[in-house]
Amino acid sequence: MIGAYAAGATASLLAPRSARTARALGHSGLCVGALAGVALAIRCTAGGASGTTLRVELPSLFPFAHLSLVLDGLGAFFLLVVSIVAVAAAVYGPAYLRAHGTGSPAVEVLGINLFVGSMALVLCAGDALTFLLAWEGMTLASYTLVVSEGGEADAHAGLVYIVMAHAGTALLMVVFLSLASHAGSFDFAAIRAAATALSGPERSVLFFLALAGLGAKAGVVPLHVWLPLAHPAAPSHVSALMSGVMLKVALYGVLRLGLDLLAPAAGPLPPSWGWTVLVLGSTSAVIGVLYALQQHDLKRLLAFHSVENVGIILMGIGMAMLLARRGGAADALAALSLAAALLHTLNHAAFKGLLFLGAGSVLSATHLRNMEQLGGLGRRMPWTAWLFLTGAVAISALPPLNGFVSEWMTFQALVLGGGQLRGGAGLAAVVAASALALTGGLAAACFVKAFGVTFLGRPRSARAAEAVEVAPSMRAAMILLAAVCVVVGVVPGYVMSLLDAPVVRLLGGAGPSALVTVRGPLVLSALGAAGAGTALSMTAAAALFAALALLVWGICAWPRAAARRLAPTWTCGMTPQSRFDYTATAFAKPLRFIFAALYRPRREVEKETGPTPYVLRRLRWEGDVVDLAETELYQRLQAGVMRTARAVRSRSTGRIHGYIAYVLITLLLTLLAFGRG
Amino acid sequence: MSPELATRLIDALGALLLFTMILILAAGQLYRAIYAVAAQSVLIALAGAVLGATTHNLDLWIVAGITLLVKAIALPWLLLRVIRRVGIRREIEPVVPITATLAIAGGIVVLAFHLSSSLGAVRQAITGNALPVGIALTLMGVLVMMSRREALTQMVGLFASENGIFFTAMAVSQGMPLIIEIGVVLDVILGALVMGVMVLRVRSSVDADIAELDRLRG
Amino acid sequence: MGRATPWALALGQMALLVLLGPLVTGVIQKLKARLQCRRGAGILQPYRDLTKLLRKGTVQADTAGSFFRAVPVLVLASTCAAAALVPVLFAPPAAGSASPLPLGDAILLLGWLALGRFLTAVGALDAGGAFGGMGASREMTVATLVEPVLMLVVFSVSVVAGTTDLGAIAGHLSLRRGSFGAPDILALFAMLVLLLAETGRIPVDNPDTHLELTMLHEGMLLEHSGPGLFCLVLAHHTKQIVVMALVQALFLPWIPASTAPFALALGLGAFAARTLVLAIFLALVESSYAKLRFFRLPQFLGIGFLSAFLAVALRLL
Structure with a gap:
């Protein structure tokens, strides 16, 4: 399965001259990979009540840890979900990109293959290191897809996305590293065994850190601000994958950590x-x-x-x-x-x-x-x-x-x-x-x-x-x-x-x-x-x-004397135009009014009247709503960061000696703090 | 009357009291709030009578009668009369939006139940849920006084609060001694009179509302 | 009991509700007319209107497409499917004896009604024009506010019954009749507030008007005619009686637990009596209150929400 994703990715690189071929080849690689994923997932979930567990050891890339892939019942179910949507996206992709694609086909196809492939790897990861590597691959691949269509707004969306995603990854890294240091190994089985020895508060702190890190990826309020920016920016079948599937990978993480790795050995979870x-x-x-x-x-x-x-x-x-x-x-x-x-x-x-x-x-x-x-x-x-x-x-x-x-x-x-x-x-x-x-x-x-x-x-x-x-x-x-x-x-x-x-x-x-x-x-x-x-x-x-x-349709379709005839919609005697139709803004207005405390709606109305106030020449209406999390939380956070940055800038002299002095001080302090232990 | 029946009746009356309280909180017009508080006083009097019949306590009967006469009939009549005389705007002007008030009220009830579960020892078997309901009514009465502009609505809140205190007292000790009850009722009457007279006088000399009394500070 | 009997009963009750729906509307109209010192039309008038509509041809908006034609059929079907879910004449004494293929519970009932509303609104937008859009927008807004409260009322009963199956709830309550506790009182008040909203009556909606500023539900039906309008009007009558039956199943469940003919007849009589009480309530409220301003509705429904919330709190705390 992974091979097929890799093949799809390389195929797109080998045939860069014809956009059409690259797209077709790349997406068929994706399709084959996803179908293999479906087969694998079904095999894994169908094996009795607890499912079958597959285990593959990867060649050791790092001296300090070995990588392994383990697919158990939980991972297999999520793999199934990923694969189903990936099949649809693979079928959909080529024609869509032909009609609406603006980016480079090689980037698009490489990105989507890497994206789906690394999602599959996250779900199959048997140790923390593989998990984090694949997690990072998923973020980077989807980032390239978000910015692939070019444009100023997309670049901004990509920036917000990657900052939030990395903040989340950093938290996850803290969680996994501290777990691994307890267990002495990155392997999930070892972590699971070692986690039973954790005390209650330690366990809870780790869980909440992980929840925050995963929540940033899953788009949990108030960590959701990147999501409505980034998802629409990608090509639509990638949006389908990001929205429909990538968020689920984060939820897989919540389940894996909350109910499996960090769960106490016996008794109910902390309320x-x-x-x-x-x-x-x-x-x-x-x-x-x-x-x-x-x-x-x-x-x-x-x-x-x-x-x-x-x-x-x-x-x-x-x-x-x-x-x-x-x-x-x-x-x-x-x-x-x-x-x-x-x-x-x-x-x-x-x-x-x-x-x-x-x-x-x-x-x-x-x-x-x-x-x-x-x-x-x-x-x-x-x-x-x-x-x-x-x-x-x-x-x-x-x-x-x-x-x-x-x-x-x-x-x-x-x-x-x-x-x-x-x-x-x-x-x-x-x-x-x-x-x-x-x-x-x-x-x-x-x-x-x-x-x-x-x-x-x-x-x-x-x-x-x-x-x-x-x-x-x-x-x-x-x-x-x-x-x-x-x-x-x-x-x-x-x-x-x-x-x-x-x-x-x-x-x-x-x-x-x-x-x-x-x-x-x-x-x-x-x-x-x-x-x-x-x-x-x-x-x-x-x-x-x-x-x-069927019964009602039969009654209604029963032939009757008077025939069906067409007539214009009733608009108080005027000729109907598309401007009489209810707009989306108008449709949502009652609820905007009722939940005004949340939306803080802003509206500007400009009227240009004729000789009497009853004759309107021109009317301009403008309005929008704000995202409270964005204005109340992130803008304040941003202001705080900017203030700190300005304070730091006054300490940065620009002379190289000064920076070396900072390095020296940091080194000394680190040695003092950790050297004794 | 058997204690079980009394418990069920008082629980049911508690639910009705809470409902009248919701009506007071949600009332958009002054006279509706006054009718609701009158209905609430009738229910309080009924509760007193039920408890009196169960415990054969004559004082409770007397207090129930006084409540009925004063708080369910005389004072609402007085308030309605003041409204007619002054010709105040009948719409209630909330300081806190009404939907927000309702949400706060929900929180208050949960809090009241939480508090009374930690006061388990003083809860009586016979009065069932009366203690948390009484606490909730008292606090919600204060909420009404806090969140509405007009003097008369504050009067309504005071009545409701007083009803709550009465119900709480019933829950804890089968009613306070007669003399205290009479004192409290007199207090309420005096408050109502003062408030009524004040509204009449203030209205006739300056066109002001109590929310504007803060202009008086030095 | 055979395998087919519960289905036959459910379908029979459904047919009964669909047939009686217009009658309830007729009775309410008659009561309102008498309260306003008018003679009023006969109580069978809704049936006459419906048969007239069924005979007529269709005038369709020229911009409308396939949705416009499909919507009335689907709306009536979903409302009738909801009617099959509420116990009227018969309530099983325990959940175990229910049908081997249960048709659904209170959540599905509300789901079918919501589907009907969703499709009606879609049909209203298909014709274009501002009236349909306005009606759809307002109706969906009100529905949004009503639905959680309605669910909360249902849940306040089902947390003690341990089920959301209406037949089982009614059966459970019928067994311990008389124990109408404090939470039930609050939940019933909440339900009465919702009954007004869900049946589209004053003070939430005015069923008698075609003035664009006041109508909610009627605005959505404006472009429909002939058999299509027949479906939507019949669906509205049915929905009204279904919601009334829902109130009864949750709070006034004196429904026989036997399928003997005599018991069923008794159940029918009891149902008629209770429905009449609710109809009188609706007529009284409609005659004595004014329609609320649209943006006052959250406040009005807030009464319902807080009551339902307190009912749940009294049950669980």
């Missing part, structure tokens, strides 16, 4: 971990979707939704951490909660991938990202429109698609788990469930806006009016992901066996296929206390829905 993750998750979910609502750039809107979905996954993980290893019904609910989080990982990869590819199709057909200039694309690009609608229904957690299934499981875990925990933790869990409902409602509002303004009504610009449907290969990639959404939505029971290996690996006990699909693969059930519980058959519900829709 503060679960609390923190649950609160961070709820905040990210609500804040992410609230900011998404006010975006009018299609890809930026989708990027903010990734913040939301990472939050939802973290809610599941946090609840699992709170409930894990408490015994009795709580254990089953912890497994349910973790399964919900993992399933949502898969689901988010599928629908977010689908939506980004849809946005990419719009972009390649119109070269526009601003929704206010689009409109009316539904009739010109029906495939893209219906597929985008599928993704929109899925991400809004509406039945009968996959988003609903994983959120249903999260709801069950939060509510039934809240009933189990009682007290403050229980109340927090139930309120988090309510926050999840708020998130779902806001996401639905946001996607009515995104879909309606982009695809419905009348076109608002010449480019939108002349759009044509995209190439078949691009449609095929979207259909692949939409099929995942529908299948997971309608027959989720069959997917549960994929979740067995990671859940059993992390929590022990019975896997979700034994707990959730206890009544056969067609019924999902969540067990509460004292024999009560909820059961749901998505298959039956979807079948009922389909039957009812």
Whole structure:
């Protein structure tokens, strides 16, 4: 598999003259690699309840450590998620870059192969060193892709991205180095064994450091500011990979460290971990979707939704951490909660991938990202429109698609788990469930806006009016992901066996296929206390829905005397124009008003009136919202850094002797501090 | 009346009291808040009567009667009369936005439950959840006084707060001695009269509100 | 009980709700008319309107595409699917005896209703024009605020019942009837606030108006006609009765646990009586309150949210 990625990467270097060949070769390398990844992951998760573990020793590159690749159930599940989206991106890529690519094909293809390859390596890493190296490779490869399209804004986005990512990596390095110094080895197995000897506070400090480092990569509020800048800047199929998959690799890190490497040998996890993750998750979910609502750039809107979905996954993980290893019904609910989080990982990869590819199709057909200039694309690009609608229904957690299934499981875990925990933790869990409902409602509002303004009504610009449907290969990639959404939505029971290996690996006990699909693969059930519980058959519900829709359609399509006729939309007697259509800004206005405390909206209205104040000659409106984290946190931080830098500058004389003196002083101090020990 | 039934009734009354408190907090118009606080006083009187019937304590009956007469009928009537006489704007002007006040109120209730769970020893079996509810009502009354501009709304907050204290006292010691209760009620009446007269007088001489009293400082 | 019986019961209850939905609207309109000293139309008027719509042809906006035609069908289907999930005549005494292929729970019910709303809003935007957009924008805003509170109310009941299955909740509550505790009171108040919002009635929405400044739901239906409008109007009637049935299942669950014909008839009578009570409540509120300004709604729904929150707090703390 890795070989195929490498082959794809080198192929692109060997054939640089023809952009088309390079792209085709590179993406087929990617496709082969991803398909190999799917096969490997399925082999690994299918091997019984705990999954099979593969181990490959790499030739020793460093004298102090040997590198190894270990793929266990947890890694394999995430590898599956990565590979599915990578297949779609590989199918989608060549045609998209032909229509909309502006960068050098060699860089693009090399970047995407390295990017996916290093993500796979992170998931397979068997020791801390491999993990960190691959992690860094992932960051650098995605950085080149972010800046590959050129442009001032993209360069800024890339800069913010790389600074945040490196800050996160630095934290991770601290965590892994201190763990490795305890264990005397970089190997995960040795670290796991040594970590049981850690004291409670040490363990918690390391976990929170790791959470901050991984959170910067996962886009957890308030560490999310790079995400809406960087994701839209990359080519769309890379955005799909970054948003749908790369964030998940960070979540893999949270699971690996929180529930595996750092977890205490026995007994429940420290409650503060679960609390923190649950609160961070709820905040990210609500804040992410609230900011998404006010975006009018299609890809930026989708990027903010990734913040939301990472939050939802973290809610599941946090609840699992709170409930894990408490015994009795709580254990089953912890497994349910973790399964919900993992399933949502898969689901988010599928629908977010689908939506980004849809946005990419719009972009390649119109070269526009601003929704206010689009409109009316539904009739010109029906495939893209219906597929985008599928993704929109899925991400809004509406039945009968996959988003609903994983959120249903999260709801069950939060509510039934809240009933189990009682007290403050229980109340927090139930309120988090309510926050999840708020998130779902806001996401639905946001996607009515995104879909309606982009695809419905009348076109608002010449480019939108002349759009044509995209190439078949691009449609095929979207259909692949939409099929995942529908299948997971309608027959989720069959997917549960994929979740067995990671859940059993992390929590022990019975896997979700034994707990959730206890009544056969067609019924999902969540067990509460004292024999009560909820059961749901998505298959039956979807079948009922389909039957009812057919019945109603039959009634409506029954031939009747009066024929269908067309007439202009009613606009109070005026001739309808595209300017009468509701805009995205107008659509989101009520919510902007209601959540004004968060948005701090700014508006400027300029009126130019004629002879009387009732005749308007010209009206200019301008408004935007701010990201509170950006203004309140980062700008202050930046100001602080600038102040310190200025203070330092006054100490830097510019003479070489002065600098050497500083070096000498530092050396002496270091020797004094550490030399005695 | 059996103690179990009394416990359930008092719990239910506690829920209704909390609901009237929410209505007071969310009221956009002055007279709605006054109706709500009157309803709350009726519920308090009912709670006193229930407890009185269970413990055969005549004092509680008397206090319940006084509460009904004074706080549920006389004082709301007085406040409504002042509104009509002065012709104040009927809209309540919040200092803190109403939705924010509601959020703070949610926090207060959680805090009250947290506090009363650490006071477990003084909780009585018969009055169930009355202690946290009473504490929450008292604090939320203060919240009303803190977050609204008009003098009359502050009066409403004071009544609500006093209701909360009464309910807390019931929870802890089956009601305070009669003489203290009467003293408190007299205090409230006096406060209401002073406030009412002040509003009438101030309105008639200068067009000012109590939020503007800070101009008086030297 | 055979494998097919729970399904047959669910489908029968669904058909009953869909058929009775317009009647409830008719009764509310009649009650409102009497309260306003008017004669009012007969209680069967909604049925007449619906059959008239079904016979008519369609006038479609010339900019609208395939979505516009698909939306009404899907909206009615999803609302009917929601109607199959609430117990009306019969509630299983325990979760174990439920159907081998359970159709869903309260979360799925709210999910189907949300799907209906989502699609209605999409259909409104497809026609273009400002009315549809305005209606869709406002409706989605209100829905955003209502949904978490509604979920919280459901959860306040399900944390003690240990399930979100409505049949099981109603059965569980019917068994320990009479123990209507303090949290239930608060949650019921929250639910009544939400009932007004969810059924699109004053003070949240005005079902009788077509004035662009006041309408929420009607604005979205403006461009639909003929059978399409039939679907959307019937879906709205159905949604109203479904939400009423949801209130009953959560808080007034005196629903028989047997499928004997006599018990079912008793259940029907009880359902009719409770629905009438809720209809009177709606008519009274509609006649005695004014519609709230749109941006006052968060405050109004805040009452519901705080009540529901306190209900959960009283349960868990």
